Amino acid sequence: MSATASPAPKATDDSTSGELPPAGDLQNAVIRFAGNSQDGIQTIGGLLAKLAGRSAREVMTYMTIPSTISGGPSIFQVHLGSGEVLSPGDESDFLIAFYQHSYDNHVSSLREGGVCIYDSDNVTPDPEANPGCQHVGVAITSTTVEALGGSRDRGKNLFVLGLITQLFKLDREKLVSLLERQFGGKGEEVLRNAMLAFDAGFAYQLGRDVIRQSYALREGISLDTDRIATDGNTAMLYGLIVGGIRHGAGYPITPWSPIMEGLRAELPKYGGLFVQAEDELAAVAMALGFSYAGHLSVTGSSGPGLSLKMEALSYGTMAELPLVVINVQRGGPSTGLPTSVEQSDLFQALYGSHGDSPRIVLAPKNVEDCFYTAIEACELARKYSCPVIVLTDQALATRVEAFREPNLDECLIESPPALETRGEEFKPYPLDGETRHAPPGTRMTGGKYPVVTGLEHDEWGHPSGSPEMHQRMNARRRDKLKRLADEIPAPNVFGEESGDVLLVGWGSTWGPIREATKRAQASGDSVSCVHLRHLNPLPGGLEDIFARFSHVLVVEMNDEGLYGFGQLTSLLRARYCDPKIRSICKTDGLTFKIREILDGIELHRHA
Amino acid sequence: MSATAESPQKLTKKELSADHPTWCPGCGDFAVLASFFKVLEKLQIPHEKICTIAGIGCSSRFPYFVNGHGVHFIHGRALPFASAVSLSRPDLHVFAFGGDGDGYSIGGNHLDHAARKNINLTYVVMDNFVYGLTKKQTSPTSPTGFKSKTDPAGSIDQPINPMRKLVSNGASFVARSHASQVKHMMEMFERAILHPGFSVVEVLSECVIFYPGAFDSGNPRKGGEFAEIDEKKWDNSSEDETRHDTTSVEAAFRLASEPFPGKFGVYLEVDRPTKNQLEQKWIDSSREKTKNASAKDLLSKRFAMMK
Numbered sequence: 001m002s003a004t005a006s007p008a009p010k011a012t013d014d015s016t017s018g019e020l021p022p023a024g025d026l027q028n029a030v031i032r033f034a035g036n037s038q039d040g041i042q043t044i045g046g047l048l049a050k051l052a053g054r055s056a057r058e059v060m061t062y063m064t065i066p067s068t069i070s071g072g073p074s075i076f077q078v079h080l081g082s083g084e085v086l087s088p089g090d091e092s093d094f095l096i097a098f099y100q101h102s103y104d105n106h107v108s109s110l111r112e113g114g115v116c117i118y119d120s121d122n123v124t125p126d127p128e129a130n131p132g133c134q135h136v137g138v139a140i141t142s143t144t145v146e147a148l149g150g151s152r153d154r155g156k157n158l159f160v161l162g163l164i165t166q167l168f169k170l171d172r173e174k175l176v177s178l179l180e181r182q183f184g185g186k187g188e189e190v191l192r193n194a195m196l197a198f199d200a201g202f203a204y205q206l207g208r209d210v211i212r213q214s215y216a217l218r219e220g221i222s223l224d225t226d227r228i229a230t231d232g233n234t235a236m237l238y239g240l241i242v243g244g245i246r247h248g249a250g251y252p253i254t255p256w257s258p259i260m261e262g263l264r265a266e267l268p269k270y271g272g273l274f275v276q277a278e279d280e281l282a283a284v285a286m287a288l289g290f291s292y293a294g295h296l297s298v299t300g301s302s303g304p305g306l307s308l309k310m311e312a313l314s315y316g317t318m319a320e321l322p323l324v325v326i327n328v329q330r331g332g333p334s335t336g337l338p339t340s341v342e343q344s345d346l347f348q349a350l351y352g353s354h355g356d357s358p359r360i361v362l363a364p365k366n367v368e369d370c371f372y373t374a375i376e377a378c379e380l381a382r383k384y385s386c387p388v389i390v391l392t393d394q395a396l397a398t399r400v401e402a403f404r405e406p407n408l409d410e411c412l413i414e415s416p417p418a419l420e421t422r423g424e425e426f427k428p429y430p431l432d433g434e435t436r437h438a439p440p441g442t443r444m445t446g447g448k449y450p451v452v453t454g455l456e457h458d459e460w461g462h463p464s465g466s467p468e469m470h471q472r473m474n475a476r477r478r479d480k481l482k483r484l485a486d487e488i489p490a491p492n493v494f495g496e497e498s499g500d501v502l503l504v505g506w507g508s509t510w511g512p513i514r515e516a517t518k519r520a521q522a523s524g525d526s527v528s529c530v531h532l533r534h535l536n537p538l539p540g541g542l543e544d545i546f547a548r549f550s551h552v553l554v555v556e557m558n559d560e561g562l563y564g565f566g567q568l569t570s571l572l573r574a575r576y577c578d579p580k581i582r583s584i585c586k587t588d589g590l591t592f593k594i595r596e597i598l599d600g601i602e603l604h605r606h607a
Numbered sequence: 608m609s610a611t612a613e614s615p616q617k618l619t620k621k622e623l624s625a626d627h628p629t630w631c632p633g634c635g636d637f638a639v640l641a642s643f644f645k646v647l648e649k650l651q652i653p654h655e656k657i658c659t660i661a662g663i664g665c666s667s668r669f670p671y672f673v674n675g676h677g678v679h680f681i682h683g684r685a686l687p688f689a690s691a692v693s694l695s696r697p698d699l700h701v702f703a704f705g706g707d708g709d710g711y712s713i714g715g716n717h718l719d720h721a722a723r724k725n726i727n728l729t730y731v732v733m734d735n736f737v738y739g740l741t742k743k744q745t746s747p748t749s750p751t752g753f754k755s756k757t758d759p760a761g762s763i764d765q766p767i768n769p770m771r772k773l774v775s776n777g778a779s780f781v782a783r784s785h786a787s788q789v790k791h792m793m794e795m796f797e798r799a800i801l802h803p804g805f806s807v808v809e810v811l812s813e814c815v816i817f818y819p820g821a822f823d824s825g826n827p828r829k830g831g832e833f834a835e836i837d838e839k840k841w842d843n844s845s846e847d848e849t850r851h852d853t854t855s856v857e858a859a860f861r862l863a864s865e866p867f868p869g870k871f872g873v874y875l876e877v878d879r880p881t882k883n884q885l886e887q888k889w890i891d892s893s894r895e896k897t898k899n900a901s902a903k904d905l906l907s908k909r910f911a912m913m914k
Contacts, residue, residue, distance in 0.1 A: 238906065444655070451625075
């Protein structure tokens with residue numbers, strides 16, 4: 001929060017009134033909802049994100065999900081802002097604590113002067129736990145039960161949403177219309193109860209004596225375009241459909257499952273089909289089968305499942321079949337931390353298969369980029385006829401952001417099987433051209449039909465054990481990725497083009513790295529950053545960028561390894577032989593805090 | 608499709624043959640290939656609609672020897688690959704070929720699921736009771752006591768009973784044949800191909816190098832007996848009562864439990880909806896619900912919900 005609050009007394013009923021700042025003065029606010037996963041706190045987050053999308057405000061959410069079946073402690077954090085919002089926020093300005101455990105575990109996340117609203121029906125606050133914050137007790141449970149006239153405590157989430165709406169002077173009308181859309185289809189009574197709970201929260205008398213300050217958010221810079229709000233997995237799913245994916249197969253695993261569930265439900269509407277396979281091996285085999293049949297297809301998984309797909313993926317490289325593979329990274333190795341974020345699958349994405357099996361690897365930087373990276377993956381898979389792995393992660397998969405509505409006229413691709421008759425000269429693997437398959441059903445006027453194989457083969461796809469042919473075909477499979485490297489533009493440097501520190505990131509660390517860079521720059525520090533969306537092949541021009549900085553620090557959520565370097569760092573050091581490339585790594589299962597990156601810079605400067 | 612009109616010449620063995628098989632002289636798989644050609648000649652499936660898919664093993668080299676669209680995939684995963692081809696391309700005739708190791712060992716799980724889902728394709732297993740390509744290791748169908756490089760003192764594990772596996776996993780057409788009986792194989796292949804759904808033919812196909820004589824007891828020319836299943840004719844005769852009811856899972860299990868070499872013919876032939884049909888039904892009803900909206904309209908509507 002840019003508006004400063006005076007140090008808060010510890011009592012809930014303290015009535016010292018400070019000077020109220022003018023309405024609409026807050027630049028941004030971080031609100032953390034802490035409850036259990038079945039309380040529907042994600043619903044509040046989702047609605048607030050949509051509201052932000054409609055109000056020209058930026059939003060980023062962050063959630064933790066228990067990896068247990070019956071639910072358990074869960075948080076949903078919303079960062080609302082009138083300017084650019086790049087991270088979920090290191091500390092929160094507001095905490096809404098539903099239970100004692102929510103309070104105990106999260107009260108320390110509040111910044112100095114932050115406000116803790118706790119459910120006085122369930123929580124006994126401990127003034128010593130975070131002396132710098134203000135406590136406000138609200139009988140969330142009993143007021144909700146009373147408002148709904150029942151005995152069950154469902155609807156607490158909407159009560160809290162009403163409370164937040166009141167507190168931040170959010171656009172009530174827009175929220176009500178969002179509620180009507182969300183609950184309207186579920187029957188009159190559901191909508192009525194939702195509205196009752198919401199209104200009860202909205203009308204709840206917090207009073208100036210309790211909340212001593214106006215928290216009205218400043219209006220965002222108004223945009224002339226429509227914006228949509230969604231999470232990374234959903235953005236990825238629709239990106240795939242826009243990219244022309246109509247077929248695919250998968251196997252359930254957290255946090256990939258929502259993408260496959262979405263594809264299973266959506267693709268039939270587009271005349272397509274997504275199959276739930278019996279295992280990861282069958283899933284990737286089916287996906288390759290769809291692609292062979294002429295329909296570019298998708299499979300996906302998370303860490304352990306990607307490992308299981310590795311043998312078939314190298315078939316994809318050898319047979320040169322197009323395929324899109326989504327890997328939603330989570331904490332590893334093994335079952336690891338299934339609901340936490342990590343970026344430790346880069347090496348397996350690049351090198352997890354046997355043999356020399358080059359493939360394209362991309363990583364989206366934020367929710368919006370999940371959408372466009374999925375489209376790009378489809379285009380590259382078709383163009384270069386090979387597997388493309390997209391590395392997203394748990395945090396990106398589950399967080400919500402608002403972004404400009406995609407222009408379908410510009411990006412929608414439809415690509416039916418290419419079954420036109422092939423002539424006698426047909427060669428699927430020409431040594432001097434791009435791979436083009438003749439899917440089954442294609443007539444071959446030469447009379448000879450192609451067999452697609454995992455054995456080394458010649459230009460016609462016929463098995464060949466010739467030492468020379470293996471060399472040439474290996475080169476062919478590698479050189480097409482080098483051609484792609486020539487097409488990728490060098491990434492832009494954010495900040496000065498030369499200086500002391502260059503931060504390098506990949507994937508979902510884009511936001512925190514950019515915010516850390518801005519903060520360092522604001523304090524007069526020479527820090528710039530560059531972000532990689534293409535990890536294999538790497539874009540050209542990096543060497544020149546690196547040469548202009550004294551320190552090149554790669555920020556990544558994986559282990560520093562035996563030699564002190566994270567996975568991308570190792571790759572860049574091997575590629576550019578530059579000893580000034582070093583790592584800021586961590587594996588605590590949480591997204592980077594701005595402070596952690598800034599501390600990392602200082603550590604390396606004085607190393 | 609107009610494709611048939613464009614290829615008026617009759618499809619014969621000449622057009623259907625590709626590479627000369629790399630199998631050892633005397634291998635049972637030659638007869639399987641010859642029978643397959645003959646059935647294709649009889650059925651006159653349009654050339655470009657023939658798609659053969661295999662995994663890894665001696666018999667899995669089948670697609671190289673058939674001049675048609677083919678796939679030589681990885682070990683054990685031919686069926687999921689073939690399933691996707693079948694599900695997304697109803698215009699094709701999809702065939703999967705493989706051996707006992709590929710189908711009952713490394714690919715055993717996929718066989719269960721392709722069968723229970725009743726994917727519309729025909730799967731031929733050339734069962735030789737041994738790993739041949741890797742030169743004589745114990746296979747999932749090797750009988751107890753079989754001496755191999757991995758069981759020098761004789762195999763100790765109970766073998767899989769393929770017919771029981773196939774009946775129990777829900778395959779809607781299950782037949783058994785012997786590579787020494789070309790006419791019988793042809794009949795089984797033809798019925799399998801014409802069966803709508805997951806049809807599988809288990810063929811005892813001798814490996815003359817690593818397990819010679821394995822199937823002599825089912826071969827009259829080697830002093831054995833080729834006992835064919837007497838199928839019910841549904842003629843209300845008294846003889847008919849003892850004949851085999853191919854729609855009965857219980858009867859199929861009884862046949863499957865007979866001691867080796869057992870009976871040859873159709874064990875099971877049931878009519879139930881294929882996954883192909885059921886998925887298409889869902890696609891059709893989804894398209895109907897959205898009034899055949901274009902991709903752009905569907906997506907625009909979805910984006911509107913995200914506002």
